Amino acid sequence: MMDLSLADTTRMLVDGFGAMGALAVALVLWRRARRSTVQNVLLVVFGLSGLFYLCRTLSMATGIGAFGALTLVLACALPTAALLLSEILLRRHAPLWVKIIIGGGTILGILAALLAGSGIEPAFSLAIYVPCALLIVLGFIVFRRRESLSPMENSTLNAYARALLATGLLALTDFHIGSPIGLSALGMLGLAYAAAAGANAPKGWLDTIKELSLTFLTAILLAGALMLLDRPETWLEAGSVLAVTIAALLALSVLLRLRSGGNDQQRRLFDQALANADTTSLSGFIADAARVAPLEGLILTEGHDLSDYDPALLPAAFEGKPVVHLSSLWEDHPLADAREQLRDLLLRHNSTHAILIGDRPVRIGLVALGGSALLDEDERAMALFQKTAALLAARETGDIA
Secondary structure, eight states, X not given: OOOOOHHHHHHHHHHHHHHHHHHHHHHHHHTOSSOOHHXXXXXXXXXXXXXXXXXHHHHHHHOOHHHHHHHHHHHHHHHHHHHHHHHHHHTSOOOHHHHHHHHHHXXXXXXXXXXXXXXXHHHHGGGGHHHHHHHHHHHHHHTSOGGGSOHHHHHHHHHHHHHHHHHHHHHGGGGTSSOSSOOHHHHHHHHHHHHHHGGGSOSSHHHHHHHHHHHHHHHHHHXXXXXXXXXXXXXXXXXXXXXXXXXXXXXXXXXXXXXXXXXXXXXXXXXXXXHXXXXXXXXXXXXXXXXXXXXXTOEEEEGGGGTTSOTTHHHHTTTTOSEEEGGGGSSOOTTHHHHHHHHHHHHHTTOSEEEXXXXXXXXXXXXXXXXXXXXXXXXXXXXXXXXXXXHHHHHHHTSOO
């Protein structure tokens, strides 16, 4: 290992944990047999991010110039990947000037990185455009048309926006602005945390602070204990211990979320909402269940809403499944006509999931979820909701007593 300063060693360790969190999200997405368009872009974003922090760690640890050049190439590509993700989540294109700035900066940055070769430190100053570009993408997300998106999509975008703000500001520390220690990987771990949470991501700053407070409190206590064992001589040493401890626990939080499939507390809230929901009528049950994730903002389509569709084809598109994801309806299939109708219904209402509540008459619930690394838990929750909703619909039509 190269002879590194304390600040560089700390950044190397923090980057290592950042790479662990980002690559863990990318690996979970890679192993999914079926991915939506959003998840494909998430795979690219977290794959690039994880490789960036991994290469920067290896560059500092080994001093090999190739890792340094690759670090710069990946750094310059990150804002373009973030812009692509934001466009897909917002379902609209960014202004042309934003595309020119970010796309042009990416091309110029990659050329500079390749020309610089192993001279990573002189060339890295050119990458100051990266945090600036990330903040431009953040502005594109913040000033979005919220009324055109579902509550769950807005919630997910808010979670990404908070993490992106933290990443952009912390990226300034990589250029020794505001801190001698580069801490941008902490912001990336926040993005990974939001992606792993999906529909269960904290809805506001206060919720985020509450949810991560245990992680930060544990990090402070653990760092304090380590410093008692070996008292730091300077504030930089104390800050280094705290930064590495926070990065390690954030990476652990991401891994635990990915392992458990989301947030246990939010799942309990969903189970509680179903248990306490009004079961005297279908409308009352849907109104109560749709107050919590992942059903927040659910749209019930029936009657006149479905007048443009064949009442026999729509239920057939479900093929006996209670929940269907939009991404599964594009493949060639013997039921192509039925799939086309259900796909059109989902696209018309800007939704990602369809829930078959009844087929006589046809009643379909539509849900729009934002970008998430894990959809399995959300789809299981929708299937659980569908069982009760279908029974209530059958009871209202007299199919069961």
